[in-house]
Amino acid sequence: MATVLDVARRAGVSSATVSRVLSGHGNVGAETRERVLQAVRDLDFQPNRFAQGLRRGRGNTVALLVGDIEQSVYSALTKHLQVALGEIGLDLMLYNLDHSAERLRTILEAAPAMGLRGVALASTDVIPMATVGPLLRALQQRAITVIAIGQRLHRAGIPSIVHEERAAGRRAVAYLVEQGRAPVAYVGRIAGSAVGSERYRGYCAALAAAGLALRPELVSDVSYRFAAGYEGTSRVLAAAPDVRGVQAGSDELALGAMAAIRDHGLRVPEDVAVVGFGNIDWGAHVRPALTTLSVHPATVAHAVAALLRDGAGGPLLQVIARTLVLRGSA
Amino acid sequence: MATVLDVARRAGVSSATVSRVLSGHGNVGAETRERVLQAVRDLDFQPNRFAQGLRRGRGNTVALLVGDIEQSVYSALTKHLQVALGEIGLDLMLYNLDHSAERLRTILEAAPAMGLRGVALASTDVIPMATVGPLLRALQQRAITVIAIGQRLHRAGIPSIVHEERAAGRRAVAYLVEQGRAPVAYVGRIAGSAVGSERYRGYCAALAAAGLALRPELVSDVSYRFAAGYEGTSRVLAAAPDVRGVQAGSDELALGAMAAIRDHGLRVPEDVAVVGFGNIDWGAHVRPALTTLSVHPATVAHAVAALLRDGAGGPLLQVIARTLVLRGSA
DNA sequence: CTGAAAGCGCTTACAG
DNA sequence: CTGAAAGCGCTTACAG
Structure with a gap:
C-alpha cells in the first residue's frame, strides 16, 4: 500500500505538500499540485484511515x-x-x-x-x-x-x-370517522414507545373533535409486530363487537389486525376498515392494499x-x- | 480521554506493560496486572481505535x-x-x-x-x-x-x-405436484441472480422427475420485488389459464403472485396454490399464510x-x- | 517480568 | 509556496 511518503518521493515534493493537495487546506502551486495528483493516480494512493483518524482526532x-x-x-x-x-x-x-x-x-x-x-x-x-x-x-x-x-x-x-405523529394519527382517525367507521379502535399504543403514545394522542384528539367517547375496551396496548396486532385486535373484537374501524400503531400491527378481522369471520374493509402507520413496502401488495400514513x-x-x-x-x-x-x- | 500513558503513570509501570495486560500477549506479574487493571478502571480507559489500528495494521x-x-x-x-x-x-x-x-x-x-x-x-x-x-x-x-x-x-x-437452493426448489415443486397442483408455474427466475437460476433448476428437476413437460409460458423472468411477482403471475395466468400452482422465487414475489391471482378472480389456495422462498417475517400473518422455504x-x-x-x-x-x-x- | 525506544502513516504548526 | 520535524496513541521487537 502506497503511503504519502511514496507519493511525495514520486512527485519530488515533501509529504506535507501531498497532504495539503489531498486535503485542500493550504495553498499549493498549480504545477506542483498536478505532479502530486499524477503520483497519487500512478500509485493508486489511498490515505490510511487509521493514521488520518489518529492525527485528526x-x-x-x-x-x-x-x-x-x-x-x-x-x-x-x-x-x-x-x-x-x-x-x-x-x-x-x-x-x-x-x-x-x-x-x-x-x-x-x-x-x-x-x-x-x-x-x-x-x-x-x-x-x-x-x-x-x-x-x-x-x-x-x-x-x-x-x-x-x-x-x-x-x-x-x-x-x-x-x-x-399526533397530527397524522388525528387525521387518519378523523378520516375513519368521516367514512362512518366509528366506533374506531386503536391497536398498538405500544407501551414504552415515545412515538406510539403520540399517535395515540392523535386518536384521542380525533375522537374528541368528533364528539365521540373514548372507550377503554377499544384501545389495545401491544408491542410492535404482527402477532401483537393480531392478538390486540382479537381482544378488541371480542370486547367490542360493534367496532367498525381500526387505527393501528404501525403497518405491521395493521397486517396482524387484518388477519384477526378475517379470522373473526369479518371482511376488510366492508365490515371493519383498517389504517396503518408507516407505508411499509408490502402494504400496496397485500389484499386489500393497506391505507396508511406515509414515511x-x-x-x-x-x-x-x-x-x-x-x-x-x-x-x-x-x-x-x-x-x-x-x-x-x- | 485517558491514554495508555495515563494508565501507566497511575499504575506506576510503563506503557508497554499496560499494553501487555490489555492485549493478553506477554507475561505480566499477577500483582502488576492487578494494579494496571485497577488504573484502567479508575480512568475508564478505552484504547484509541485509530492508534491501535495504525499500529496493528x-x-x-x-x-x-x-x-x-x-x-x-x-x-x-x-x-x-x-x-x-x-x-x-x-x-x-x-x-x-x-x-x-x-x-x-x-x-x-x-x-x-x-x-x-x-x-x-x-x-x-x-x-x-x-x-x-x-x-x-x-x-x-x-x-x-x-x-x-x-x-x-x-x-x-x-x-x-x-x-x-436447487434441492429446496425441487422439494417444494415436488410437493406442489404431489398435491395435484400441476401445471406448476415458476415466477421469478430473476435474470442476473445466481441463486434464482439455481432455484429454477430445482423446478426443472422436479418437473422432470414427475414426467411433466417444461412449458415456457409457465416460466416468468422478473426482478426481485412485489410488483414483479404481480406482473409475472398476471402474464402467466393470461398465457396458461390451466395453471394450478405457483412456485415463486422469493416471498416478496409470492405475495405479488397471491395478489395477482386474487385480482384475477381466483382463490388461493383453492384455485391456485402458492409457495414462496425465504420465510419472510410477515409470511405467517398474511391470509392465507404463506407456505415457504425456511432461511x-x-x-x-x-x-x-x-x-x-x-x-x-x-x-x-x-x-x-x-x-x-x-x-x-x- | 519489565522498560526504553522505535515506528505505524498521517497532518499541521512553524520556519523560511 | 514549500519543507523539516513533531506528534497523535498505540504495540512490539529488543535489551536487560
Whole structure:
C-alpha cells in the first residue's frame, strides 16, 4: 500500500505538500499540485484511515443506532442514509438496538473511543435520559455530532428529525370517522414507545373533535409486530363487537389486525376498515392494499447528512409531514 | 480521554506493560496486572481505535455488503451478524449494494485502505468475477478475511456460506405436484441472480422427475420485488389459464403472485396454490399464510463469526439445509 | 517480568 | 509556496 511518503518521493515534493493537495487546506502551486495528483493516480494512493483518524482526532464514520433493522422504517432509513452519507464521504456503522435500553447504553459508552464523526439515534422507544443523557452530552463535548431520529430530544439540546405523529394519527382517525367507521379502535399504543403514545394522542384528539367517547375496551396496548396486532385486535373484537374501524400503531400491527378481522369471520374493509402507520413496502401488495400514513426516509437521510456536514448550528427540530395514503383497506 | 500513558503513570509501570495486560500477549506479574487493571478502571480507559489500528495494521471492523437491506433476507442476516460479531468484539460496517455491480466494485476498491478485518459479501446477484475477482484476491492478500454469503465462490478460493437452493426448489415443486397442483408455474427466475437460476433448476428437476413437460409460458423472468411477482403471475395466468400452482422465487414475489391471482378472480389456495422462498417475517400473518422455504440467518451469522475468529483454514463451503414450512397458501 | 525506544502513516504548526 | 520535524496513541521487537 502506497503511503504519502511514496507519493511525495514520486512527485519530488515533501509529504506535507501531498497532504495539503489531498486535503485542500493550504495553498499549493498549480504545477506542483498536478505532479502530486499524477503520483497519487500512478500509485493508486489511498490515505490510511487509521493514521488520518489518529492525527485528526476523528474519522469518517457515523454510527446509526436503530431500534430493529428488521422493521421497515429502520431498514429504509438505513438504505437512504447510506447513500446520503456516501455522497459526503462518510461511512455508516450499524448498531441494532433490538429495542434494548441496556444495549443503547453499552454502545454509547464505547462510542467516544471509536473516533466517530457522528451518532444517529433512530429509536422510538422511550429513552431513559437520566442515564443516557450524560452519555450523549459526553459525545457532543468531543465534537461528535449527535442526532435523534424519530424522537424529539431537542429539549436536551440534541437536534431531532421526526415525522409528525399526533397530527397524522388525528387525521387518519378523523378520516375513519368521516367514512362512518366509528366506533374506531386503536391497536398498538405500544407501551414504552415515545412515538406510539403520540399517535395515540392523535386518536384521542380525533375522537374528541368528533364528539365521540373514548372507550377503554377499544384501545389495545401491544408491542410492535404482527402477532401483537393480531392478538390486540382479537381482544378488541371480542370486547367490542360493534367496532367498525381500526387505527393501528404501525403497518405491521395493521397486517396482524387484518388477519384477526378475517379470522373473526369479518371482511376488510366492508365490515371493519383498517389504517396503518408507516407505508411499509408490502402494504400496496397485500389484499386489500393497506391505507396508511406515509414515511419519508430520504428526507430524513438528507437532513441527517446536512447536520453532519454543517456541524452544530443547524435547526434543533425538523418535523416532516405525513400524507394519508388511501388504498383498499379503509 | 485517558491514554495508555495515563494508565501507566497511575499504575506506576510503563506503557508497554499496560499494553501487555490489555492485549493478553506477554507475561505480566499477577500483582502488576492487578494494579494496571485497577488504573484502567479508575480512568475508564478505552484504547484509541485509530492508534491501535495504525499500529496493528488493521482494525476491528467487518464490512457487510448486502444486496438490498430492505429485503428481509438481508436485514435478518444483518441483525444476527451484528450480534455474532459483537460477541467477538467486532463492529459491523454496512454497505448497501442496491444490486449494483458498479457499487460493489467501488466499495471493494476503497476497502484495502480502510483497515478492515473482514469483508462479508452477501449478494445473490451474479458477480462479474473478471473484474471483482482480483479485488477480492487483493483483500485476501492483505489478510482481510473475505466471505461469500448466499453465493458459491469457493472455487475462487473464497469461503462460502449458502443455503441449499436447487434441492429446496425441487422439494417444494415436488410437493406442489404431489398435491395435484400441476401445471406448476415458476415466477421469478430473476435474470442476473445466481441463486434464482439455481432455484429454477430445482423446478426443472422436479418437473422432470414427475414426467411433466417444461412449458415456457409457465416460466416468468422478473426482478426481485412485489410488483414483479404481480406482473409475472398476471402474464402467466393470461398465457396458461390451466395453471394450478405457483412456485415463486422469493416471498416478496409470492405475495405479488397471491395478489395477482386474487385480482384475477381466483382463490388461493383453492384455485391456485402458492409457495414462496425465504420465510419472510410477515409470511405467517398474511391470509392465507404463506407456505415457504425456511432461511437460517443465525446459523449463517455464527458461521461467518467463526471464520473471522479462526482466520483462514476453515471450510470453503458450508451449505445450510432448508425446510418446507407448510402454511395456508399451499 | 519489565522498560526504553522505535515506528505505524498521517497532518499541521512553524520556519523560511 | 514549500519543507523539516513533531506528534497523535498505540504495540512490539529488543535489551536487560
